[in-house]
Amino acid sequence: MEFSSGAPPEFDYLFKLLMIGDSGVGKSSLLLSFTSDTFEDLSPTIGVDFKVKHVTVGGKKLKLAIWDTAGQERFRTLTSSYYRGAQGIIMVYDVTRRETFTNLSDIWGKEIDLYSTNQDCIKMLVGNKVDKESERVVSKKEGVDFAREYGCLFIECSAKTRVNVEQCFEELVLKILETPSLIAEGTAGVKKNIFKQKPPESDASTSSCC
């Protein structure tokens, strides 16, 4: 995965990614760590933040529009609109705070079901702050089990030490690139004729299962 720092004028695909999770789990830090290779203790996000990053994966030029939402309950109604059209959703928790992990299933999972309009969208579970290994309360196995149950990707990382940060986004993007319906959405301005992609007798309405 190569990162091009400048903003190239054109791209093959535009993907919209969304970061959710309790407040203070390090979503903004993670994003900052990814987009500008730095780590700062950031002010809590107000409502929503937004970053654009151009990357090249597998020879494809990608433009990632990453929406970073605030974890505070008060902002939840406001951020719900950002779920729409997201090809990837990153669920972040803090491995040193158990409630941030349990809230993913209690609160955030439900938010996804409610607001995401994209059935195929890729979900990724991210355990942040693994640099504080001594304070860890959520084991890696618990994370894996959760990811298996929800059918999502899983990675542990640290925004501070930048461990696994790039891998986290790369995994997600690769998975999106493997999903044809998501690629079709991300393809800017190119219309595909779905009847012509397949032989006519097997069009979606008549071929499938029953």
Added chain:
Amino acid sequence: MASKSNSKSIIDEDEEEEEFEHFDDFTLASSWERFISELEAVCRQWLANGPKNLLVKEAVQMDLFKDLYKVKSEFKYAMKSYCMEYYFETNNDGKVADWNQILHDLQLSFGVKDFLVIAPQSASGVVLDAPEASKLLSAVSIALTNCSCLWPAFVPVHDPSRKAYIGIQNMGTVFTKRFEGDRIGSQVPIKLMHLEGLYELFISKFAYTTVDLSMHQFKVQFKMKLTYRTPSYDDEDEVQEVDADITAPGENRESETRIKMQWDDDCPWSEWYSAEDPVKGFELLAIWSEVTVESSADMAEWENASPLEADKWFLYPILPKNLGISDGNTIGFASQLRLLIKALEMSLEAQFVEDFVSVEKSDSENLKSSAVIPPPTVLDRVLKDLFHEVTEVQLDFSLGEHKSSRAIKGAPLESLFAQFCLHALWFGNCNIRAIAVLWIEFVREVRWCWEESQPLPRVPSCGTIDLSTCLIYQKLHMLAICIDKKRQQNNGHDFDRNDDSATARVQEDLQIPNNSSAFRGVSIDDRKCSAGVAGSMMLLKSQRILYAPITQDPPPMTEDMHEERLQAAEALGDSFSFSAQLEKDILASDMSAFKAANPGAVFEDFIRWHSPKDWENDDSLDVEVSQGTEREGKVEWPPRGKLSERMSDNGNSWRKIWNEALPLPISEQKPLLDPNREGEKVLHYLETLRPRQLLEQMVCTAFRAAADTLNQTSFGDLKQMTTKIGQLYITMASMLKYLQSHKTTVDSDVIEDLKRLCVTFEHIEKLISLAASFHRKFLQSPHLAQSFFSDYYDYYLPKMGTGSTHGDTDTREFDKKQQIRSHEDWKVITSMFTQPTPNQSWRKVLSMGNFLNGHEPILREIIFSKRDRVSGSYYAASNTKLYRQEIETYRMYVCGTSNDLRVALAVASCD
């Protein structure tokens, strides 16, 4: 002999003959003998190939009969050409199929399985001349004997309408079977309409030739099949009959005679159109298998037998071919959607919706001629229905919709715009001009609601805007919210938008915390702006109860507003300065409201309420505090704790906003949403909407609303239907997504796809109406509805794949019958044969007996048979053991009604 020629592939008859090893004398060959040998050659070839090879080579499947194939060959004899056809089945069990299967006429009539038919190649295909017929038959017979082939052979005789045949079958060395069948087209003798007459007819075929007729009783077997047809559902009288039965078994029939009930009155689509009942009725076959009778009197008794005593029942529905799809003039959602797509195609022809209304401006000729605008009365009725006659609509639209509805970017069912789209489908003939007229009036009506601050019907006036809907719906939702806000203002809810007065109040309010620091308890003003006590929290500095403020709702945003923000954010690029101005405004508003509700509160208090995780309690102190609470209020105060590191940073933007926020209850704040401005923006959007954009959203919404409407049909538990509907939604979503994306203009490919989508939609629509019809007819035994539907579904599914309405390459008709086994089901079916009214009874004069609830059979089929032990013949003496078997010596098939009778006789004899 036959085995020798097995492997030879025959190119023409002459070669064939040369290769035969048996001796053929051609020296004296007449043309007649030559003809026979030609027939023989072909028969040998067919015989040698066997069904399997014939299937590979040249056999064609008979359309109507799944397991019957034929091969044919042509001959010339005496200036005439003949065609010989060999019919065969692939299952080799040797038995003639049971008669609940569909059989070929000849199979049914004569009880044969594989057979030959030879007929002249003429227009009628019938041998008219009796000598010619028998000569032809003898020729075939000789040919077959020569190759020791046991196939029966038939020759048609007389007029084709009589379906008369003569035939012969060589049954080995001893017997020959002769066949003869004919039909009486009208004026059947009364005697032959009754069972005893038919019995005597059969007896007469053998009695007078062998024994004395008068002295004997003849034991014969017979099988009987009676076909009944349920009274037509379309018949007006019947419908009332059913109706009356439902309401009360009785007397108020007269009063209801004027109201005609449609079968689909309770189906969800009936609000828009009335579909023809796809199930025209049912035919019931009652079968008696193997009964023995000994006399005419015995036989006559059988005419009194009720079909309820029959051995087997089979039922099958009478359905129009292809569910009536291929005739192309059925009305339904699919037909109207097709018109809407035409309108979409034309929508590029003008820039503004108004251009379609004024004919002068439009150049298109076909627009003027074909596009009819309905009269104003119709327009008024539609608008009235949309805006005025709204009975308390449930605004939770999600109830009626399919789980995949939301994937289609349209308006939810029952919402204002969805209703508009459905009305538009039926307004005029859904041409672009009619749509334009309706839209202009629609927007005018919406404008009126806005100006008069009247609530917008069928649109929720609160909640968040659902971005998965189409933009028009989002805009209408936004407008409804704005109207609601406006009404609140007008009703004295003191929303002060006047900046001057707001600041004036701010000055006053600022006084409160300063002047009344000793202020204990809560004033009425405070209560007004608070939503109640927030748990057991106390303010840090003033040690008063912390009140949660009433806060402003975040302003609703439509899709285009989000997009503007996105573009603004993108324009700022990667810089950190993406200023979430809106979010800051919301936070500031919350802080103001918090300050107003909690005079004397500090920033830490706000964080403890708003973002609890950014307040860190000291753990050790926590314990003390909880112990302290037990000692009744002697809590150590203030609680020790601190803001999280990130909150306490220097230059923290939260604290900056807090410092700038004035204590204002929301009633005095500048609203986050300016209803006047946003409302006007919505109307501007509606009034200047491009025809293409309107039509694209209409197409999506109309598809979604039509599917949602159909999806509400109750058809019981039919898995295939549910799956199919699910697939339809997915197909719709994947095709409709090319609309409403402002990047691309709709090209002809998309239009073609949409037209195909209409075809798919039509199939599903028809299947749903069929499912609904079956469901209604078998409410008592849903498993029958299920099996009928799944039979039809299996039959119909391959036809849907063709993707065109005229794909009738496969002409097989639906013929699957259901055997009815349980007696509960017999009762259900019997009840479908409602007692005819006296009025109807007198019309029926068939007098064939065997009534079912007063209904006579529409068709009666009987097979008589007489079996004889083969003994006493002149072969018996020499070869007793070999031939002591029972064979069917006489068989007669009778099929008919009172004015149409077919009789076919097969006689085996040992001449």
